Amino acid sequence: MLRYEVEIDGRLRQVSIQRAHGRFVATVDGRERAVDAARVDAHTWSLLIEQAGGRSVSSHEVSIIPGPVSNRFAVQVGSSPLTVSLNGRRRWDRKDEGGQPGSGPQRIVAPMSGKVVRVLVQPGEAVRARQPLVVIEAMKMENELSATHDGTVADIKVRDGQSVDAGTLLIVIV
Amino acid sequence: MNKILIANRGEIAVRIIRACREMGLSTVAVFSECDRAALHVRYADEAYAIGPSPPQDSYLRIDRIVDAARAAGADAVHPGYGFLAENESFAAAVCDAGLTFIGPTPQAVRLMGNKTAARAAASRAGLPVVPGTEAALAADAPDADVARVAASIGYPLLVKAVAGGGGKGMRTVGDPADLAGAIRAARSEAGAAFGDAAVYIERRLMRPRHVEVQLLADEHGTVVPFVERECSIQRRHQKVVEETPSVAVTPALRQNIAAQAALVAREVGYTNAGTMEFLLDEDGRSYFLEMNTRLQVEHAITEMVTGVDLVRWQIRIARGERLDLDADRMLTPVGHAIECRIYAEDPDNGFRPSPGRIHQLRAPSGPGIRDDSGATAGLDVPIFYDPMISKVMAWAEDRPIAIARMRRALAEYRIGGIKTTLPFFTWLLAQPEFLAGRFHTTYLDEVVAAREGQPFVEPPAEIEDVAAIGVALQAVLTPAAALDVDPGTRRWKAQARTEGLRSGTMGRCEA
Secondary structure, three states: OEEEEEEEOOEEEEEEEEEEOOEEEEEEOOEEEEEEEEEEEOOEEEEEEEOHHHOOEEEEEEEEEEOOOOOEEEEEEOOEEEEEEEOOOOEEOOOOOOOOOOOOOEEEEOOOOEEEEEEOOOOOOEEOOOOEEEEEEEOOEEEEEEOOOOEEEEEEOOOOOOEEOOOOEEEEEO | OOEEEEOOOHHHHHHHHHHHHHOOOEEEEEEOHHHOOOHHHHHOOEEEEOOOOOHHHOOOOHHHHHHHHHHHOOOEEEOOOOOOOOOHHHHHHHHHOOOEEOOOOHHHHHHHHOHHHHHHHHHHOOOOEOOEOOOOOOOOOOHHHHHHHHHHHOOOEEEEEEEEEOOEEEEEEOOHHHHHHHHHHHHHHHHHHHOOOOEEEEEOOOOOEEEEEEEEEOOOOOEEEOOOEEEEEEEOOEEEEEEEOOOOOOHHHHHHHHHHHHHHHHHOOOOEEEEEEEEEOOOOOEEEEEEEOOOOOOHHHHHHHHOOOHHHHHHHHHOOOOOOOOHHHHOOOOOEEEEEEEEOEEHHHOOEEOOEEOOEEEOOOOOOEEEEEOOOOOOEEOOOOOOEEEEEEEEEOOHHHHHHHHHHHHHHOEEEOOOOOHHHHHHHOOOHHHHHOOOOOOHHHHHHHHHOOOOOOOOOHHHHHHHHHHHHHHHHHOOHHHHOOOHHHHHHHHHHHHOOOOHHHOOOOOO
């Protein structure tokens, strides 16, 4: 099973995806749904999502375009445009399974232009996965950026109160 | 006439090429550096580079465009709208080069492009004009004299550029104390935008509607006016939705303004396509506002309710042919048509320009839908020009069905990679005032301001869940490298930085 933290409009969702008989079971914040996914082209998916109770299947055309920042996407579902951040990288449910897809240096970048409200860690500090590292304020909303996996703070490129552009490197974790 | 050079870009260049193709005429495109791979270049039979991307170095270069026409052996030039379309020097240069200008004579462009002269021509033809000064204010007129003139016209009033268009060089003044400052600001803006700082004063009608009459006039004295277009849905003096017919125009008023438009056209010996703009006050009285001496952005909704190809007629008129349209039929719309101008702007961010690469594009289609666009997937929306990427139009038997069709079309539209005004239109076409046809030229600015930046489309939680599932699924099924930052965007940003350009300074052509 693969788990992700997905952020839309400031709200986090815990999403896990499980393969089952050529289809998928998607669990969003504990709510399970059977999903049939067909890839149409590089940016387009057709999703058939079974509704609770399995009585009806809703059809959604979903466009996913990579944004200017890693793991941030411009998504369109029907007439609704959404900005979606995939916070967690792939994380395996059991520690012993597979290689270490979440290892390697993490470069924490500003997902949007804004102001650094607080840097929450020190150089050399050991951090755990999902530990908040820095708070960025943009459009009057505070956004916490977290480590995706365990590591050590190698470099802090910004200080409290500093203005940053989208894509600015903030913190490096090794 | 066998070969036509199109002195424009984007959707209107494509539109004109289509008419030429259908008439068996060869087409010549011109393009700036950033438009090398643009759709109008790909659709044309021949294409010539005319310079760097900034308009003043390419699409506004009369010499280079005329040279390209000569080199290609073109025998006519179609200016489209914007850029040089209402520039009398361009029309004259084309004629002097022995080519046919597909539009009015340079004299007509000069006369009707000058707002005070156009108002005077309309007055001579017996049309009511909005009360105002007959000529431009003298550059050295003492403030006290100007204040007296303004008081006699009445407040609130508008200070407008004589050479104006698209809301530039225009100021609303409610308080006499602000008059001198507004005149200074309008003069300076007009000087920068049009190279002519002259301004005049006009009374500001409260809550007027903007309606306009398209007309065609041949070189043999025949003038045919068309059913009106309603263009009151404007954002900062820029039209964003047009429809025809207008819910506010009775058959009697339609006959009346059509006859008035034809009168003015005859008064000035106008030829080819043009549009007379009128204001309607709250009591249904009409006032001549100005004339556009060219094809307009919104011409195609007229085509939808009359079945006439206006660009084809422009070319036929320029060839000296006689207009033989049934004049009564042109004033009798079949059904209703509506247009939304889709811009590369972020409506949820103060309509900030959103240039960049289009990764995905699927235009709507099906019954009653027409999409005129110069955009394709893989192209950048340049920062140099008007950010309009498409005109999506819906035709149906009546207005409610046309609106329903437009809503259906907006939902089908997919434009990925840049922000567009699609969500804004989805919102607008659900507003009770819009559905009831109760609006005026400042309606949109008022309701948008009252929203205080609230997003135009707020997806329900279920749709957010679907988006979350989609992105997570793609992450599962896509190699990690493919999820990285989009290379097109990175390249775009680097280019914008090196050229020292900011999206806020982007030029817009007015139409």
